Amino acid sequence: MRYTTSTLSHGSRSASPLPAPANYQSNNCLSATSKSLKFLRRLFKFDQMDFEFALWQMIYLFISPQKVYRNFNYRKQTKAQFARDDPAFLVLLVVCLFVTSLGFGWVLDLTFWQSVSFIFYVIFVDCIFAGIIVATFFWIVTNRYLRASQIEADIEWGYAFDVHLNAFFPPLMLLHFVQLLFYNWAISLDFFISRLFGNTFWLLALGYYIYITFLGYNCIPHLKNTRLILIPLPILFLFYLISIIIGWNVTVSFIMFYKYRVY
Structure with a gap:
């Protein structure tokens, strides 16, 4: 169906491929509070979650993160919101945090209760609390x-x-899984190559976090x-580069910090 400029003149932009922003469709959209409550109510209804699609998103955050954010634009067109309405991704992320934290506990030789404390730190402080601040x-x-x-819809x-x-998941897998495979026999040693190897993991992880964060906001047309x-x-x-030159093994320092938190 073709629309003329006059058809689109009431509260929308004719040049945009997206529908009118959510604040222009208040009669058809849930309030932010209602959306949050709906999301929380679904948090423990596992039979209503699309775990297959959430797993697809996790995989593509590594190989093609642009496709993940393209899906967020589709959601905006169909459900008048960019944010997820399905908590499946968050649930899978918490499962990944739990499993990788167990691996960390084994590498750090933590006791059972220290491992439990470490898991709570990683999930509720490193991921969720830090995420609330960053978001x-x-x-x-x-x-x-x-x-x-200023007339455009709020983010x-x-x-x-x-x-x-989204940005947290790839660094999680790099630092809490892949890096652990090399820590005891390679990264923890007092050699230049050990510092180079360990610090490169952090460079890739933090660089990936920044890049995926950029993609998340760059895909919104009115930003x-x-x-x-x-x-x-x-x-x-x-x-x-400075950390390599001065001989600072960032990975070892963070491992010591992790141990300090649970001792």
Whole structure:
């Protein structure tokens, strides 16, 4: 069906391929509070979650993260919200955190209760609490400074949290799984190659977090100057070079920090 400019003149942009923003469709959309409550109610209804699709998203966050965010745009068109309405991704992420934390406990030679404490730290502090802080920061910055116009729809806080979860998963697998396979016999040793190997893991993990965060906001049509999110990348690389030069094994330092938290 073709629409003329006059047809689209009431509260929407004719040049946009997306439907009118959610704040222009208030009669058809749930409030932010209602959406949050709906999400929380589904958190323990595992039979209603699409785990297969959530697993697909996890895989593509490694091989083609752009496709994951393309799906968020589809959700905006069909459900008038960018944020996930299915908690399956969060549930799978918590399972991954639980399993990899058990592996960490084994590598660090932690006792049972220390391992339990470590799991709680990783899930509720490193992932969720830190995610709330990061999501709130980007939610404020994008809505105040990156929107092309103040009449455009606000970025949902739930979407900002989803971007954090997306960006958190690849570093989790790199640092809490792959890196563990090499820690005791390679990274923990006092050699230059050990520092290079361990610090490179952190460079890749943090670089991936920044890049996927950038993709999350860059895919929203009415945001401008999203490339500013990439500014930390050269700073991160400079920090990486300095750590190698001064002989600082970042991985060993963080392992010691992890142990300190549970002792």
